Amino acid sequence: MNAVADRITPNITTLIRMDHSHVLAVFHRYRADLLPAKKRALVTNACLLLEIHAQLEEEIFYPALRAVLRDDVLEKSEPEHAQMRTFIGELRDMAGREGPSNGESYDEKFFELMRLVIHHVADEETRLLPAAERLLRDDLGRLGIDMTKRRIELMKPHAAELAETTVRTFPAGAAAGAALLTAGAVAVGAMLLGRNTKRTAENRMSRWRH
Amino acid sequence: MAALSGGADAPVEPPLPAAPWTLHGEAIVGLKIVRSDIAQRFVPPDVKVVRICPGRTLAFLYLAHYQHSPVGEYRELIVAPALVSRHGRVGFWISNIYVDSGTSMAAGRAIWALPKQIASLEWSAGGVSSVGPQLRVSASVAGTGRSIRLPFVGAAMSQCGSAKSWFAVRGSARVGHARASVEFARDDGLAALGFGSTTKVFVCKKMRVTIGRPRHSGQ
Numbered sequence: 564m565n566a567v568a569d570r571i572t573p574n575i576t577t578l579i580r581m582d583h584s585h586v587l588a589v590f591h592r593y594r595a596d597l598l599p600a601k602k603r604a605l606v607t608n609a610c611l612l613l614e615i616h617a618q619l620e621e622e623i624f625y626p627a628l629r630a631v632l633r634d635d636v637l638e639k640s641e642p643e644h645a646q647m648r649t650f651i652g653e654l655r656d657m658a659g660r661e662g663p664s665n666g667e668s669y670d671e672k673f674f675e676l677m678r679l680v681i682h683h684v685a686d687e688e689t690r691l692l693p694a695a696e697r698l699l700r701d702d703l704g705r706l707g708i709d710m711t712k713r714r715i716e717l718m719k720p721h722a723a724e725l726a727e728t729t730v731r732t733f734p735a736g737a738a739a740g741a742a743l744l745t746a747g748a749v750a751v752g753a754m755l756l757g758r759n760t761k762r763t764a765e766n767r768m769s770r771w772r773h
Numbered sequence: 774m775a776a777l778s779g780g781a782d783a784p785v786e787p788p789l790p791a792a793p794w795t796l797h798g799e800a801i802v803g804l805k806i807v808r809s810d811i812a813q814r815f816v817p818p819d820v821k822v823v824r825i826c827p828g829r830t831l832a833f834l835y836l837a838h839y840q841h842s843p844v845g846e847y848r849e850l851i852v853a854p855a856l857v858s859r860h861g862r863v864g865f866w867i868s869n870i871y872v873d874s875g876t877s878m879a880a881g882r883a884i885w886a887l888p889k890q891i892a893s894l895e896w897s898a899g900g901v902s903s904v905g906p907q908l909r910v911s912a913s914v915a916g917t918g919r920s921i922r923l924p925f926v927g928a929a930m931s932q933c934g935s936a937k938s939w940f941a942v943r944g945s946a947r948v949g950h951a952r953a954s955v956e957f958a959r960d961d962g963l964a965a966l967g968f969g970s971t972t973k974v975f976v977c978k979k980m981r982v983t984i985g986r987p988r989h990s991g992q
Contacts, residue, residue: 591883685875689891
């Protein structure tokens with residue numbers, strides 16, 4: 564990434580807390596009395612956010628922390644992600660094109676996912692993030708940059724779906740802004756990443772020429 | 774499933790109960806006049822610190838033990854460094870808030886945009902303490918005098934990520950005076966507010982407090 568992106572990227576523990584707050588806010592919008600199509604959009608949005616977040620943690624945060632810490636919360640994090648993915652798969656199977664036909668089972672399954680995530684977030688923020696802030700102090704910024712780069716790659720194929728489900732789930736006033744923000748963040752990130760990739764390729768070429 | 778224990782027709786309970794919340798328990802409340810420039814360090818630039826006298830604002834420290842709440846029993850510590858105003862509304866700015874319940878943490882962030890963090894909080898008759906990595910504080914209370922039942926109302930503002938909110942708080946409690954000695958760890962900056970010295974506090978027993986629905990600005 565270039566110097567601008569490096570300066571504006573928060574460190575990895577801040578990014579993880581921001582992700583947690585974001586998904587909790589989406590959870591809060593879900594109510595049993597919503598229309599099926601809105602429920603489906605909210606669940607799709609939350610599940611995409613959770614999948615991307617889990618993959619980022621597994622690829623970047625947990626390996627870095629595992630190198631300096633042995634902790635039972637860390638050991639059970641990936642099995643909890645696996646449980647979360649099972650719930651997400653079940654929710655996708657239950658949702659029709661226009662939303663779930665059996666609303667109550669769908670609510671119950673989504674609330675089950677919410678409870679699991681809340682418990683996981685609490686464990687992570689109580690034990691793992693403070694440990695990372697203590698043990699990986701000098702690496703938190705670099706890990707934050709790695710996470711941002713990888714997030715852009717992971718979000719790119721889902722940008723349209725994220726923007727669409729955001730529009731359908733946010734209150735009318737905030738929807739357009741939030742969707743633009745989602746699409747814009749991916750576009751800007753991809754541009755920064757692209758510039759960096761191009762520059763790296765040019766550097767390699769120039770080194771080769773000399 | 775516990776959520777269906779009320780019978781087949783009972784609605785499934787969401788894990789994050791909607792506002793307003795009514796909580797029952799006890800609390801220790803400390804008020805302090807602090808320098809506005811110090812308080813401003815804990816407040817975002819777009820939020821105006823309200824001066825109650827030249828160069829000074831009002832800060833408060835709130836420690837509570839809720840025996841009953843929509844998410845069960847939990848403990849809480851709030852630091853509000855200043856009385857602030859934004860978009861014509863006035864309230865205490867909540868800069869730091871710690872709870873020992875994951876569900877309370879999740880609900881606080883999602884519903885009221887409160888920057889809640891998890892901390893281990895020990896509550897006893899003599900005070901409150903926390904020695905976790907997130908928060909290191911020790912508060913001891915002595916000399917609780919006579920108490921009378923009083924109503925209270927207030928308002929607060931907070932920010933979590935880009936979401937900001939304002940909400941009203943009202944309730945009643947048996948309120949008495951005591952003296953408390955509070956110590957924050959030096960490295961988290963909260964000690965700068967001056968709660969470190971021995972302070973007069975209000976001890977609230979048999980408290981019932983309702984946290985109103987938030988008005989949000991920004992997402």
